[in-house]
Amino acid sequence: IDKFTVQTIVTGNATIVPADSAVVAYGDSLVITVNPAPGHHVDSIVVGGVQNVGPVVSYTLHNVTGPQSVHAFISADQFSIVATAHNGSIIPPGTTIALYGDTVRYQYLPVTAGWHFDSLVIDGVVNTDSTASYAFVGVDSAHSIDAYFSIDKHSVTASAVNGTITPSGVTLVDHNGMQSYSFAPQPGYHFDSLIVDGVPVPDSASSYTFTAVSAPHTITAYFGQNALHHFIVESSVGGPIPNQSVGTSFLIRTRAVDSMGTVLPWFTGTVWFSSSDTTMNVTGGLHSIAFTAGEHGPQNVTLFRNGSHTITVIDSVSGKQGTSAPFTVNAGPLNHFSLTNLSDAPIDTQRQNVPFDVKVTAYDTFNNIKDDYVGTMLFTVPGSSFSVGGGHVPSVPGGVLAPYSLAIADSGDYVISVVDSATLIGVNSNTFVVLPDRFNVIASAVNGTVLPSDTTVVMLGSSFTLNYLPDAGHHFDSVVVDGVTILDSTSSYTFTNVASAHSIEVYYSPDQYTLTVNGVNASTVPNGIVPVTFGTSIRVTYAPVAGHHMDSVVVDGVANVDSLT
Incomplete structure (x- = not known):
């Protein structure tokens, strides 16, 4: 009995049984089952390339009389997400249709300045962690998002x-x-x-x-009634406050004077201390410092920020004030470093062998930039070789090294280590990812040849073309690229702008031929038109009818007298 091949094809995230193809005897039936992955459904089943039997998961092919194909198309489930902003805006607004497994991100902000984020309600539940953005990750159901804003x-x-x-x-x-x-x-x-x-x-x-x-x-x-004009803020022995060091206390004197600069011995009020260094510490507190006979001091003061600073005194009653002459506060000894990108943020993801810039900053104990630091540093990247633009041991003038360019030779997770060559004080950067700059393309062929074959290393962003041809007696069937069947690339395929590893498998099927067998005053087995696959053998037997004898055998138009049985 004749047998025919039924091809089974699935496009999308599902399996089909039987997979690829099945052989069915003439007149028999074949049950085909489609099993969509979670979050997916059968969109349609196309039989013979033209007949759409609808979104069913099982289909029976009845009375098979020739080769046939069944193609199942799979689609992802869809869900709606409704977004609303109250006294603000949300992007995207309204209803968004998301596919199963999608990630949908929202950003929201007040409608005008002077309003602030109040609350975010996700599916009816208040979310307290997301003040400016929110993402639905791995969507598998309908959602709602409401952003509320209140006036400041x-x-x-x-x-x-x-x-x-x-x-x-x-x-x-x-x-x-x-x-x-x-x-x-x-x-x-x-x-x-x-x-x-x-x-x-x-x-x-x-x-x-x-x-x-x-x-x-x-x-x-x-x-009030007083003639206080201003205050004089000076060193404890008079005159300008000399240069100081951060974290080291020093003494000052404050005097209340009239418009002529004469001390007012009757003044016994209290004053407020402040400084351009907002971290200033005043023994006894910044406020309510009492005067005696128009003078206060010596007062113990400590500043914690380097640079040029002043100290101001304000009378708590009249608001009269006085400010010292500027004086310099020098940074303290080297205490630690920071290692960041040029924006003082953690180093983000980089690319293998691609230079990027970092910034190293020296600090004292009080987290001041140590602008008088002029040491040298040793850079290392544990686990990988690397190249640098300024040498592995650069100098750091003024306490800041930026930009400092380097490139890491291997992909993976890395940290950059920096150590001061004199004090051995060091710092490690955050752990960051270095992405690869080359990828493997694996190629193979069944009943044919693909060139180049096996594994080829391709650089990031390049294009890569493979050519393929069938073995003798075979013809193109399909090419599978990264697990997806492609039918319209019969002799070559090009990967463009390569950014990940790929695989390609080329499939060729044997050619089919017909054998026509006839007997004149004779019987033959088989008889008529017989399909034959390339490379296979078939035996034909024949015998004369009664009263006749074998005369000749004609094969492809040529008489053969040696094979009379």
């Missing part, structure tokens, strides 16, 4: 000395709103000054209004 409120702190201010204390004001204050002296005092956000406001003697509020504010109204 800014605190205005109001106070008065020897008088009243209305309203007093802390008032919360909506962003871009306004808040008015009125203030008046206690009996026996007069208005002296108004300090708004640390700055005197000279033309507001009884009221003040904050307009278009966009940040916290402070307002203090001072009332």
Whole structure:
């Protein structure tokens, strides 16, 4: 009985049974089952290249009378994600259709300045971890995302000395709103000054209004009777404060003077200390430092930031102030380094053999950049060789080495180590990934030849062409690239812009021929038209009918008298 090949093909994420092909006897039936992967479904089944039998997972091919093909097409499930922003915007907005397993990312921000993120509700549940973006990873169901924003409120702190201010204390004001204050002296005092956000406001003697509020504010109204003009801030023995070192305490003296610079011995008020170094420490506290006979000191002071600084004293009653002459605070001894990218952030993913820049910064104990550091460093990358643009032991003038270029020769996870050659103080960078710059392309052929064959190493971003041809008596069947069947590349295939490893398998099928067998006054076995596969053998037997004898055998038009049976 005749037998025919039924090809079974699946396109998409599924398996098909039987796989690839099955041989079916003439007139028989064949049950074909499709098993989609999770999150996928059968889109359609096409029989014979034209007949679409719909999205079924099982199909029976009845009464097979010739070669046939069954092609199942698989699609991923789809889910909707509905995104809404309240008093803000969200991207993408509205309804997004996601395929099974997709990652869908959202970003959201207030509609205008002066609003802030309030909360994020995912599928009806408040999410407290994501203030600007959120990602649905591995989507396998419908979702909703709602981003809520609220208007900013800014605190205005109001106070008065020897008088009243209305309203007093802390008032919360909506962003871009306004808040008015009125203030008046206690009996026996007069208005002296108004300090708004640390700055005197000279033309507001009884009221003040904050307009278009966009940040916290402070307002203090001072009332009193005194002739204090300013303060002199100097060294404990008089004169400018000399240069100092970070973390080392020193002594200063502060004197209250009138407009002529004469010390006011009657002044017994208190003052506030501040500095351009906001980390300054004053023994006894920064505020409420009491004066005696117009003078305070010696006062023990410590600064922790290097550079040029000043120290300011403000009278807590009148707001009068004085600022020292600038003096230099030098960095302390070398304590540690940082090793980052040029933006002071962790080193991110790099590419094998591709140069990238890093930054090394020297610090003292108080995390100041040690701008007087001029040492040398030893760079190493444990586990890999590397090349550098400035030598493995560069000098570091001014405490910062940047940019410093290097390239790592191998792919993998790495850290960069730096050690000061004198003190052996060192630092390791964060662990970062170095991606490969070359990939393997593996090629093979069945019943044919592919060139080049086996494994070829291809550089990142290049193109790579393979040519293939069948063995004698065979013809092109299919080519499978990275596990996906491609039918329209019958003699060559090119990988372009290579960025990962690839595989390619080329398949050729044997040619098919027909054998026509006839007998004249004779019977033959087999008889008629018989299919024959390239390279196989077939035996034909024949016998004369009664009253006849064998005369000749004609093979492909040529008489053969040697094979009469």
